Amino acid sequence: MSDHGFTEEQRAGLYRAIHERRDVRSQFLSDPIAPEVLARLLQAAHHAPSVGFMQPWDFIVIDRLDVKRAVKALYDEANAQAADNYSGERAEQYRRLKLEGIVESPINLCITCDRQRGGPHVLGRNTMLDTDLFSTCLAVQNLWLAARAEGIGVGWVSIVDPARLSETLRLPAQVYPLAYLCLGYVSEFLPKPELELAGWRSRLPLEQLLHANTWDGSIDNDALRKAISET
Numbered sequence: 001m002s003d004h005g006f007t008e009e010q011r012a013g014l015y016r017a018i019h020e021r022r023d024v025r026s027q028f029l030s031d032p033i034a035p036e037v038l039a040r041l042l043q044a045a046h047h048a049p050s051v052g053f054m055q056p057w058d059f060i061v062i063d064r065l066d067v068k069r070a071v072k073a074l075y076d077e078a079n080a081q082a083a084d085n086y087s088g089e090r091a092e093q094y095r096r097l098k099l100e101g102i103v104e105s106p107i108n109l110c111i112t113c114d115r116q117r118g119g120p121h122v123l124g125r126n127t128m129l130d131t132d133l134f135s136t137c138l139a140v141q142n143l144w145l146a147a148r149a150e151g152i153g154v155g156w157v158s159i160v161d162p163a164r165l166s167e168t169l170r171l172p173a174q175v176y177p178l179a180y181l182c183l184g185y186v187s188e189f190l191p192k193p194e195l196e197l198a199g200w201r202s203r204l205p206l207e208q209l210l211h212a213n214t215w216d217g218s219i220d221n222d223a224l225r226k227a228i229s230e231t
């Protein structure tokens, strides 16, 4: 066994951030986020892996109420359309869900992906062109976990038309508004995803997602399944 692991306490902290991270919409407080705290979150995002070390992200920090309101209007329009995808009780349930905290969160942050950064040939991106988008998602996740450790909630709002969001934020044509995030301290972190607590959808059992048809037997399938059920 190599000795490169973290101490038990450090590991526990990392897993705690992973398991207790939540998508926050309803619990934002108006307390400001200090610049040094926001700086730590942005550094965490900026240290994400990226294809060919492309670092395709930019960070648009938004606290202007007029911009927040403009994005909220985009959300309202897209969300009304989304509700039409459901019918009956499910539609009623959808309309009751709160799926954004744009105006009440003190900071909005758009993490964008510049699809041309690094020139036409980025190492590792020759066959999978969307790896720049994947990389930017990893920056989002780094920030989301770091925020949880800082006691700050993050909510991802994707129910907006991306072209109109780009227009609102005046993004250049090659820049995609990958994640529109709401950030702020919270009254509580819910113990489970809000969608699960609302009865919308539950977590799938990990065992059901594990496929062993490409194993040659060096991994003990039964032992792994048993370990998963005990974790």
Ligand SMILES: Cc1cc2c(cc1C)N(C[C@H](O)[C@H](O)[C@H](O)COP(=O)(O)O)c1[nH]c(=O)[nH]c(=O)c1N2
Pocket (backbone or CB within 6 Å): 021, 022, 023, 024, 025, 098, 099, 100, 156, 157, 158, 159, 192, 193, 194, 195, 196
């Ligand atoms: C790419 C992407 C896009 C969105 C989300 C997530 C991701 C990864 N989620 C949050 C999502 O609903 C949430 O992650 C799951 O319900 C699981 O809950 P926890 O994140 O574990 O609390 C999300 N939530 C929401 O209320 N409005 C939204 O528009 C979106 N959009």
